[in-house]
Amino acid sequence: MHEMSVALALIDVACEVLREHGAARASSLTVRVGQWSSVVPEALQAAFPASSAGTPLAGARLHIEPVPGVGECPKHGPVHLDLTLGLRCPLCGAPTPTLLQGDELELDALEVE
Numbered sequence: 001m002h003e004m005s006v007a008l009a010l011i012d013v014a015c016e017v018l019r020e021h022g023a024a025r026a027s028s029l030t031v032r033v034g035q036w037s038s039v040v041p042e043a044l045q046a047a048f049p050a051s052s053a054g055t056p057l058a059g060a061r062l063h064i065e066p067v068p069g070v071g072e073c074p075k076h077g078p079v080h081l082d083l084t085l086g087l088r089c090p091l092c093g094a095p096t097p098t099l100l101q102g103d104e105l106e107l108d109a110l111e112v113e
């Protein structure tokens, strides 16, 4: 399962941060997930408890902060993308192959106990 490996990678990063701060456990973590990343927030949420078992993040609450997609239209500049339209400007339909925002998958905050 893809989200399981994503959860494990995030837990690795979070454990590293905990070590750097000399903290034993985290009570919650916030992760930014772009709407255009390949990660389904619900699946990540579901994979987290099993992935974090036995780590300093066991029992921590996972907050997922969705990040909307923004592409660059040659005519309109930065535009908010519509998932149902694909990588196209919602105003004029021009292809917007460059994502300015929306493919994030990163640890945003970590609350220690």
Ligand SMILES: [Zn+2]
Binding pocket: 073, 074, 075, 076, 077, 079, 089, 090, 091, 092, 093, 094
């Ligand atoms: Zn446009």
